[in-house]
Amino acid sequence: MxxxxxxxxxxxxxxxxxxxxxxxxxxxxxxxxxxxxxxxxxxxxxxxxxxxxxxxxxxxxxxxxxxxxxxxxxxxxxxxxxxxxxxxSGRVVRAALPERRYEVAAELFAEALSAPDAGPQALDAAAENYGRKLGAESRRRAGAGANAEGSAEAVESVLRDAGYVPFHREGEIRLLNCPFHEIAQQHRDLTCGMNLALLQGLLAGADAPALSARLDPQPGVCCVAISAGAAAGPDRHSDPEAAADA
Structure with missing residues (x-):
């Protein structure tokens, strides 16, 4: 995966x-x-x-x-x-720089549409569940008994492999790339909410309580920021553009 x-x-x-x-x-x-x-x-x-x-x-x-x-x-x-x-072999030949993960978005949208209560809430649930699977991989990489620093390094490793390109800015983990960029350009609220739910699921699955994800749209980076401590700022259903203008 x-x-x-x-x-x-x-x-x-x-x-x-x-x-x-x-x-x-x-x-x-x-x-x-x-x-x-x-x-x-x-x-x-x-x-x-x-x-x-x-x-x-x-x-x-x-x-x-x-x-x-x-x-x-x-x-x-x-x-x-x-x-x-x-x-x-059935393998699809594709490469994108920066990296894109539209097959993940398609899987999450399909799962949400097939849910009895199809809609943004179902999409968030599908994204969070997918994120928890990534979090389990992060926990495996960190190893048993990992401290907060080791857990954070494993989270960054998984984020990198998932196409997010994490980097540090002002004590936070920012994400230089959005794997769902083109979708976000047309459906920003829905995609940013999905992204937030996915990354919150990742942190929960990684058992990294020292880290939290929140919406914080800024030019040139993904709409989600990861920082130490409790989540702050707009929730997953708020308007990312309004948050950016605030």
């Missing part, structure tokens, strides 16, 4: 940097059935050896999977060796 999306995405893009390999990958993606080395070589007008090299590199990168099957349909002695076939 917490593999840095951008790290993997950049690795995937690096694997596709070679134009021959990229065209082979696109060719396999567009076929309804697994592709043999011979078929791939013929389709791109390259040698079988070159096709095999690039196809196997795509398998190593996790972008393709292999299977073995006799294409002649014959079985038994004399049927020949099975051919090595390639098919998509």
């Amino acid at each position: 917490l593999e840095p999306v951008t790290d993997r995405g950049l690795d995937d893009l690096s694997a596709l940097a070679d134009p021959v390999r990229r065209h082979l990958y696109l060719h396999v993606l567009e076929q309804p059935d697994p592709v043999s080395r011979d078929a791939a070589a013929t389709a791109l007008g390259i040698t079988r050896a070159l096709a095999a090299f690039h196809l196997d590199r795509l398998v190593k990168a996790g972008l393709l999977l292999t299977e073995y099957r006799r294409l002649s349909g014959r079985t038994g002695p004399g049927a020949g060796r099975p051919s090595k076939l390639y098919r998509p």
